[in-house]
Amino acid sequence: MLKLNAKIKVYETVRLIPTPKFYEFTYVKNVEINSSYKSLTDTATIVMPQKVYTDTKGFDQNLFANASGEQKTIHDFFKLENFIEIFLGYDGDYKPAFRGYITGVQSDTNATITCEDLMYAFKKIKAVKDDTVQDKNDTLNVVATNPTTNVEKFNPKTFFEKRIRELNLPLKINALDEDLGNLMINRGQTLAQVFEMLKDKGIYTYFKTENLVPVLTITNNPQQHTAAELAGFIDRNFIKSPLAGALAKKLINQGLSLLSSKLNKIAQSVSGGFLGKASFRFRYNIIEDKLVVVKESTKNTRTRVEKYFKNSNTPIYIELGDPNGQLVKTYVLHSDNENLPNDAAGFKQTATKVASELYQYAALRAMESKPSGFEGSFLTFGEPFVRPTDKIILENAKDKEKNGTFQVEKVERTYGENGYRQRIYIGRRVEAI
Structure with missing residues (x-):
């Protein structure tokens, strides 16, 4: 029988940038993670005991007790805007399931920690610097209460790479390299608000989980259609x-x-256990089937x-x-x-x-x-580990329409007292088996 394992790292931050100082936990009561390329922000909820004692086994006790040997609460380690990493797996294999920031800590019998992925930082950072918004030669812009900057021939790759790399956040960027015409950006708009503007144009922004750091993905082709x-x-x-x-x-x-x-190509990971494709068999590793076939x-x-x-x-x-x-x-x-x-x-x-x-x-x-494929979801175990935009192969279905290769739209991941599960929502049919 496979043994569940989890690891949580909490990094102290300075202006949202993680520092080398971190606390590591190898136990947790429950974890829920929601991830989708259609939503701007992935979220995680962690449930842990409220107090940590000096006699807790399996930890470096120097991290959990002060000089007088007093107990510490979870609030001493899980602080707002600290950077957090969640690793889940079986039998000593840890895959990065979530990276982001702590956005809330509530105490009751247990402590509930809510988190958002790195998009949280982009909700607090302006898309353009204040000193680059105003055009000194534009008198109307100078007196405007909410001046804007007109970005001519807006290119997501060049614009966001330049702005985001200045922030020194732990991420990589895979952005659409295409001239989108002029884009007006208000002085007070955040990077996340610009991402929402692009979504109205059919351009999606989301974080792709990778082994070392998350990849900020900006694409006009999240479903990876071919020409x-x-x-x-x-x-x-x-x-x-x-x-x-x-x-x-x-x-x-x-x-x-x-x-x-x-068509913006989305590179699939070929290392760290993320292959970009996984296989599932009905009546084998599919626990529950709520899939409905749809036609274009x-x-x-x-x-x-x-x-x-x-x-x-x-x-x-x-x-x-x-x-x-x-x-x-x-x-x-x-x-x-x-x-x-x-x-x-x-x-x-x-x-x-x-x-x-x-x-x-x-x-x-x-x-x-309007894709041909599925609506709904199926429930499976924590492995094979899949992410939104990955492809999955379904086999051994009684309904032959359910056999084939499909694209993942959303993953709801749960870990804890009831085991390790993935509820996988899939969309378009990529190809038939």
Whole structure:
């Protein structure tokens, strides 16, 4: 029988930066961890005994008692904004299940410690420094009560790498490297608020668990669609644009290399036990099945994308989905540096090219909410360890639709008195077995 093991490290911090001084615990009553690429912040809740005594076994007692030998409470070690790491596993194997900050400590019979991942730091740090917001040549910006900075040709990779590396936080960055046009950022907005702005544009931000440090991931393709998948989706759900028509469809189907270059690739870990793929078998290591098969459908819905240009107040636009369906989302793009041609032939050619790019943009966003795959979850043991955006292979199902390879959307991890479990929520079908 496998033996459960847990390890918790709590680091003292200075301005949210972890210091070398830490306390280590190898016991815990219960742990709950919620992780999803669709939510900005992962959370953890730890339940521990309220008091730590000098006769506790298995610890360096110098950490838990002062010079007079008095007992210490959990509050002496779990303090607000201390950095925390949670490692879970079996038989001496410890995998990093959570890294972040302590956001609350409550005492009752037991102590309950609430935590948020490193996104907590980005909720407290401004996206732009105060001394870089104001443009001295812009008198209107100087007198504005809430001045903004206009970031031209906003690129998530260059912008966030420059700002975040200045903070010296324990993380790596894997960010979308693409020009998103102009982005207005208010002086008081935090990094997390900018991440929320990007989410409205179909760009997701989340932390990916890795062996050494978490990876801040900023991507327009969290479900890791391929260019061929998107082209097929467009072909099945095409609506004629008043500007593009059949020519745009032809450009889309021929333009897979262009589309592929715009898909942000998410690197899978190949070390530290994180393979990015795991296998599960029904009636073997699946404890409970609450999965419901769903099919791709754009019936009764439409997605619209509009792009405005410097010399035009009328956008080029496309729509994807059911022509009679409800308009569920409109994405608005701006180009302050591009002009549309004035001559008819040049305008038609440019409009067709832009429309084909907008179809690609729309398909990537539309597929996020209309995948073929699953809704719901299944319950399994703590191993094999999976993370959001990992792929899992399901086998040996009585319902053949449940066999295949699927992508993980969310993981609820529990550890403690009732054992070590993962409730895994999965979404789109990647491929059939």
